[in-house]
Amino acid sequence: MSRTAMGRFSQAFILFASCFSVAKSAGKELWPLQKFKSSSIQTPFMNVTKMGTAEPGFLFLTPRDIIRETGHPAIYSDDGQLIWQGPSGNYSALQPQMLNNEPVIAYWSGDVSRGFGFGGITIVNSSYDEIHRVTLDCKAENFVTIYDPMTFASCIDIHESEITDNGTILVTAVNVTEADLSAIGGPKDGWIQDALVYEIDIKTNEILFRWSAYEHIDQMPLRDVRAPLDGSGGNKTDPYGYPHLNSISKYGDSYLVSSRYMCSLFFIASNGSVTWHLHGQTGGDFELGLDTSFCYQHDARFKFQSDERVTISLHNNEHASFTGHTSLTTGMVLDVELQGSKRVTLKSRMWDSTEPVYAESQGSYQSLGNGHVLQQHGSTPKIEEYDENGTIVMRARFGYDKTMQTYRTYRYPWVGRPATKPDVVACLDGKNGKSTVYVSWNGATDVEYWKVYSGTEVKETAVRNGFETTILVDGLTSSDSVVVAAVGGVGDGMRSESVTVGQC
Ligand SMILES: *[C@@H]1O[C@H](CO)[C@@H](O)[C@H](O)[C@H]1NC(C)=O
Ligand SMILES: *[C@@H]1O[C@H](CO)[C@@H](O)[C@H](O)[C@H]1NC(C)=O
Ligand SMILES: *[C@@H]1O[C@H](CO)[C@@H](O)[C@H](O)[C@H]1NC(C)=O
Ligand SMILES: *[C@@H]1O[C@H](CO)[C@@H](O)[C@H](O)[C@H]1NC(C)=O
Ligand SMILES: *[C@@H]1O[C@H](CO)[C@@H](O)[C@H](O)[C@H]1NC(C)=O
Ligand SMILES: *[C@@H]1O[C@H](CO)[C@@H](O)[C@H](O)[C@H]1NC(C)=O
Ligand SMILES: *[C@@H]1O[C@H](CO)[C@@H](O)[C@H](O)[C@H]1NC(C)=O
Ligand SMILES: *[C@@H]1O[C@H](CO)[C@@H](O)[C@H](O)[C@H]1NC(C)=O
Secondary structure, three states: OOOOOOOOOOOOOEOOOOOEEOOEEOOEEOOOEEEOOOOOOEEEOOEEEEOOOOOOOEEEEOOEEOOOOEEOOEEEOOOOOEEEEOOOEOEEEEEEEEEOOEEEEEEEEEEEEOOEEEEEEEEEOOOOOEEEEEOOOOOOOOOOOOOOOOOOOOOEOOOOOEEOOOOEEEEEEEEEEEEOOHHHOOOOOEEEEEEEEEEEEOOOOOEEEEEEOHHHOOOOOHHHOOOOOOOOOOOOOOOEOOOOEEEEEEEOOEEEEEEOOOOEEEEEOOOOOEEEEEEOOOOOOOEEOOOOOOOOOEEEEEEEEOOOEEEEEEEEOOOOOOOOOOOOOEEEEEEEEOOOOOEEEEEEEEOOOOOOOOOOOOOEEEEOHHHOEEEEOOOOOEEEEEOOOOOEEEEEEOOOOOOEEOOOEEEEOOOOOOOOOOEEEEEEOOOOOOEEEEEEOOOOOOOOEEEEEEOOEEEEEEEOOOOEEEEEEOOOOOOOEEEEEEEOOOOOOOEOOOEEOEEO
């Protein structure tokens, strides 16, 4: 993705949003929301602290308000201001990517329950218009869900939306299947949440690759799972969480698959067989070196790959709902010798020693330019950026623990070209005779100024200031109407509808 037009972020500062409200719900303090006059959008206050220079780019996430039960796909700038918010619903696996040399955003939406879901992947272009919707036919694939007889329009799971260079997308799916659980003390006629990997052609929705963990259980046995049965697996509505896949990438013809509950990474050949298995507790096919163990991890990717060695980055939660919460959650980079010694060595590890995190679920790890890393902690609503030496340069919180979450967060450059017009509200203050004009443009990234017109006369010009810019204008009466035009950027000259000045 191009890194142009992105070098205008200020450094070390702490931002306090000017307009947020603090509310309480059943004794629990709710995280403040940013609210606006020109738009009905409400979004969590993003509390950004910078201790150094962060890499350029916007933050892409799917904040979900657990208390108010609403979520959105969203983009924020580094000053904590909202840039874009999509419709409300259940969202996950949002990732800005390139598709046929065009910048797009892919995200999952649908029905979600107990750590997995049934939905589809929406791909929007830089105008935020849907250009593709990737789905997986539940009936044709004979999916069995935990709900009976509930059916879904599409059976793609919440965990992945990775676009390849070949115009295909990697996704996961969960299929409730009968399985013999006696090896781990469960019933012989038990039930599991089998997890599948699909590679799907984005244009045609054609399935190009299908892989089921359970069909390879000889290579990924139940004894390697680190999730207790806890009475589950006895029936179809409470299937055991084997193997809980969360991130999938493709390298050449093979797939890197992360299994959270097996604390494992698998490298899968195109014929489906497991080429190697790195278990974060036992090593699997490898020898774990000092401080290289991991468990319940997310977002595992190769940073480097050769026939002899791979370098892997991941977000190591070290926690799940059934563990204690005493070990640190850290970002990890591991060197894995594929031949010879088969040793795993720790290359680097990062965490915020001032505000350590113990993340129960979800999270992401992204390698940025200049050796920087963006880490996000899922169920703990915090985002961190580290420099090349592992020193924290930015910390951002968008919720109290257990009030907000996002599955992942990524930083990318982005030029938004909203298909809508700027939104405007204007009102006259009876006391001082001045009018206030509020203007916002959901999704615009590079407006420099706003120009307020009354008829053909320019009444005021103001520098864009955050998601919504407040402009004081002299000499309007309540029967006047105004138009606000964007100046600068790709939407230069775009005008709002004409709005009549009301009373403040
Ligand atoms: C935002 O962060 C600052 C600096 O860490 C802190 O003083 C302030 O209390 C935070 N605000 C909220 C709402 O958490
Ligand atoms: C979100 O998921 C819940 C639980 O499955 C479902 O009831 C609800 O309809 C979903 N919402 C949307 C907008 O899809
Ligand atoms: C985005 O897609 C819509 C619908 O296909 C199209 O009208 C619009 O021109 C596209 N925007 C860009 C920037 O390509
Ligand atoms: C789901 O499981 C059922 C029952 O085991 C099986 O018939 C079906 O083929 C499976 N579907 C997929 C997509 O693996
Ligand atoms: C399924 O098993 C769970 C225990 O794991 C139990 O609570 C539930 O009632 C069972 N459901 C049915 C339909 O038997
Ligand atoms: C893209 O397709 C080519 C030709 O089929 C194949 O060799 C290559 O591995 C594919 N790359 C990815 C990332 O799927
Ligand atoms: C699958 O492919 C791998 C490597 O390409 C090969 O070693 C293995 O024998 C194949 N397995 C099967 C079952 O064909
Ligand atoms: C990282 O550490 C090296 C070696 O101490 C130093 O030269 C470099 O300036 C450091 N980088 C930053 C961004 O502080």
